[in-house]
Amino acid sequence: VQTSERTLPYEFDLKAELAGANLIVLENSGQGENDDKMDLGIVRVDNSSTATFTLVNPGDQQLYINDIDFNSGALTAFSYSIVGGGNLPLTLQPFGAPNDGNRADFLLTFTPEYTGDFTDTLIIQSSDTTGDYLVQLSGIGVSPTLVVEESQGLPNDNYLPFGWRPVNQPDSTDIILSNAGTDALTLYGWKFQNAIPNDFDVNPKVNPDPAVTHDDIILQPGEARPLTITFLASLEGAFNDTLIIYSDDGQHLISLSSLAGQSAIPSLGFEYGGTPYDSLALDIGNVSLGQSASKPFKIVNNGKVELTVNSISIVGEGFSLAGADLAQPLVLQQGKSYQLRVIFDATPDLPIQNFLSTITIDSTAPQMIVPVSAAIVTPEINVSTTLLDFGAIDESQQKTLNLQISNSGNTDLVISNWSAQDSQFSIDVPELNLLDNNLVIAPNQTVTVAVTFDPQIFGATDIPWNLISNDYDEPTTTITLSAQSLGxxxxxxxxxxxxxxxxxxxxxxxxxxxxxxxxxxxxxxxxxxxxxxxxxxxxxxxxxxxxxxxxxxxxxxxxxxxxxxxxxxxxxxxxxxxxxxxxxxxxxxxxxxxxxxxxxxxxxxxxxxxxxxxxxxxxxxxxxxxxxxxxxxxxxxxxxxxxxxxxxxxxxxxxxxxxxxxxxxxxx
Structure with a gap:
């Protein structure tokens, strides 16, 4: 007996009476006490734990070990073997036999095939008159379970589609790695199946080699962490890959099946008059001096990815755009369009000529430049004289004089009013030049207008005859009609x-x-x-x-x-x-x-x-x-x-x- 004060020696007399064969079971190779319970501990599924036990005969007669079995039979997670080999039945010599012949060592093995609590009963059948010896066995099977979930809410967690993306506009999403098991999960790392990673990326990057342990990630049961997957969309085309996750779950491989993404260069379309732009100029046409004209057009996203329009501008004298003042970039989804109007204002300070301009559209698609054209036109009225003098005419007579009206401009001259304010004068114009009650004279054309004086009032008559036309700088042309009626x-x-x-x-x-x-x-x-x-x-x-x-x-x-x-x-x-x-x-x-x-x-x-x-x-x-x-x-x-x-x-x-x-x- 050792105490903190001193060591005291005691002497005991130990006495035992040996009578017949007897069986005791000791744990740990006979170093433990006689025990009828053995716990094999917590063991990962498909792994094993072992413990030894010793059968001892302390009696004075031979002990026969006839059989050892498990209560669960073949379904048990436990097994045993004789240390050093051998088979049952087995004979244990009486106590005191040489070479420890009165004992035998056994190895007990626990191998769970699934997770959970395991129990069984070890039944030792011998010649001990007390009957079978029962040992209660227990153990727990545990295992990590890797669960992969994508964060988009799709029905298949092993499929992660990114859809169409514009070239050089990456898209990212997360997958969640979690441990749904009962044991710590070791994530060794991950990699893409394709050797050249030019389509997808993952973050963080972890070396998947199990031998490289410094970057291993341990997930306790119930713990989770995200991985960010990025579709790089660096090139045009369709891309597929597989992300392989290495862990100590099962075979250490879990494949997150197809990563799918399609990337395309955004495509910008230009339509006017219901016709797609085909490299011809958008022609506003002829615009009369002092007037303005316009034409609508549309920009269309005819690609398979989102299109962002940053600016729409036009250069060129006289041209402007309606609807081009973008407060912020214009985003067009696939198939959507945006309508604008190009305007040409033929102000009087501009020359009479053809005009060219360009509409420039900057977007995520290649820059588009559309030529625009317009022409300023104006009629130019010219008359052969500004005085028609009929002289003196008797009341019973008439006289007709001709006036030549020509158009030296580059568009139709339209005379909307040519009537004289005096009923003694009548005007006769060519019927071929009448259109909608207007006298229309084409460019470089000359027409003859007949003016007849039929005297009705005695005396001299001098009246202004006004021709009202669309000549911008001479809308009213005045010819004096002079006559003398003898009454x-x-x-x-x-x-x-x-x-x-x-x-x-x-x-x-x-x-x-x-x-x-x-x-x-x-x-x-x-x-x-x-x-x-x-x-x-x-x-x-x-x-x-x-x-x-x-x-x-x-x-x-x-x-x-x-x-x-x-x-x-x-x-x-x-x-x-x-x-x-x-x-x-x-x-x-x-x-x-x-x-x-x-x-x-x-x-x-x-x-x-x-x-x-x-x-x-x-x-x-x-x-x-x-x-x-x-x-x-x-x-x-x-x-x-x-x-x-x-x-x-x-x-x-x-x-x-x-x-x-x-x-x-x-x-x-």
Whole structure:
């Protein structure tokens, strides 16, 4: 007995009584105690653990070991063997026999084929009168289990498709390695089956050689870690590979079957007018000067991978793009398109010529450059003259003059309005050049337009004839139409009268007692006169020109006679232009005298004149060669009044605005 103080010796007397054969079982080659239980511990599946046990005969007679069996029979995970060889039955000598003949050593082996708890009973059949000796056996089978799961949620964890990817745009995803077993899992490493790794990559990189242990990864039961698989898409084409994972699970190989990926260079398509771009220029066509034109087009992803458009631009004078201002890169999936519009603005500062430009599209596909063309066109109107002078035409006649209109431009000249504002003129254009009520003249073409004057109104006519066209810098071309109508004459024989209705509907009657007259009527109101002129012939000092108006007043442009005349009796008639009597006149009765009118009496009369009027306008001249007895008016705004002698000048309303050159007489 050893203590911390000292060592004390004790003596014991050990006594034993030997009687017959006896069996005891000792563990660990007889060094342990007699035991009826043996635990073989925790053993990895398909591996083994061993333990020894010793059968001892402490009796005084021979002991026969007839058989050793297991309660589970052939299904047991346990086995035994005799150390040193040999077979049953076996004889153990009595205690004290030489060379330890009273014992035999056995090797017990536990080999689990699956994971779990294992138990069995070792049955030793001998000549021991106490019967069979039973030993309870136990052991635990364990194993690591490698589970590979892809992170995309696909039904097959051994298939990892990446799909289509643009060239040089890699794509990555994770697979999860976990230990679903009951023992620690050693991951030696992994590699791709293909010898040249130009299609896929894995991270982290671990040497799969089991002999290289410094980078081994240990996963305890329930532990997991990710591996990142990258499809490099470095080349165009379809790629497949297999990732082989080396571990101590089973045969140390687990194949993550097909890694699949397809890569392609993004493809950009260009369409306009429903037609794919085929290296021809996108032609906007002819654009009239001062106008703009546009054409839509589409960019299309006609490849098998996503397409990113970074910028769309155009260069060239006059060109622009609608829809090209990208706030951020434009992403087009397979088969999708984006519509834009190219515009050409033919501003007046641009020359008349063809224009070329290019649309540049930068994307993940190869750069695309599309030529664009447009042409500025404009018609140029030219006329053979800006004055068509028809001269003097009788009322019963017509006259036609031709006008040549040519187009020296490079697009159609369209004249939308060519009508004259005076119904005396009619315009005749070539029917072959009429389109939708427009006169269309092609480039370098000349057409002849016939203008006919059909006089209806007495007197001179000068009107602007405006041609309205699409000539940008000359939208209105003016031609002056000039003509002189001799009017429609009416003859008035002596002692007869001519009656007509004037433009106001008043009945006017003109008569002359001696001589005859020619009356020219206006058709309408030219110079505000309903009678354009009265021409008197073969009159005498006894001739009376009488003009009466029923219902109102009328007007006369001019009265002219080369002979003497007794009187002009027209108290309801206004003179708009002139009275020119180359002989003498005794009496003049009028209503009003218009501005700038001229009254001329050329010869002296032995009988003093009488002149009566209402309002006399501005710049009115009375040039009277005869003496005047009475000159009376309600007003005389201005002009000149000349007579050799005037007995009475009477202005009833206001003063005399005219310059008077008179002989003797009184002035009121």
């Amino acid at each position: 429609r004459p009416f003859s008035i024989p002596p002692n007869t009268s001519r009656a007509f209705y004037d433009a106001d509907g008043d009945l006017v009657t003109v008569s002359l007692n001696e001589g005859y007259a020619t009356l020219y009527l206006n058709k309408g109101l030219l110079n505000n006169a309903d009678i354009n002129s009265l021409m008197l012939y073969d009159t005498t000092p006894n001739s009376e020109l009488k003009i009466t108006v029923r219902g109102g007043q009328t007007s006369v442009g001019s009265i002219q006679s080369d002979d003497c005349l007794g009187s002009i009796n027209a108290p309801n008639v206004s003179i708009n232009h002139s009275i020119d009597i180359n002989g003498s006149l005794d009496e003049l009765l009028l209503n009003n005298v218009a501005n700038n009118a001229y009254i001329h009496i050329a010869q002296y009369s032995s009988k003093p004149m009488t002149v009566k009027a209402e309002k006399i306008g501005q710049q009115v001249t009375f040039d009277l060669a005869s003496n005047v007895k009475t000159f009376q008016a309600s007003s005389y705004a201005g002009g000149n009044l000349t007579a050799p002698q005037m007995d009475l000048l009477k202005i009833t309303n206001g003063g005399l605005g005219a310059n008077a050159s008179l002989g003797t007489g009184s002035l009121n």
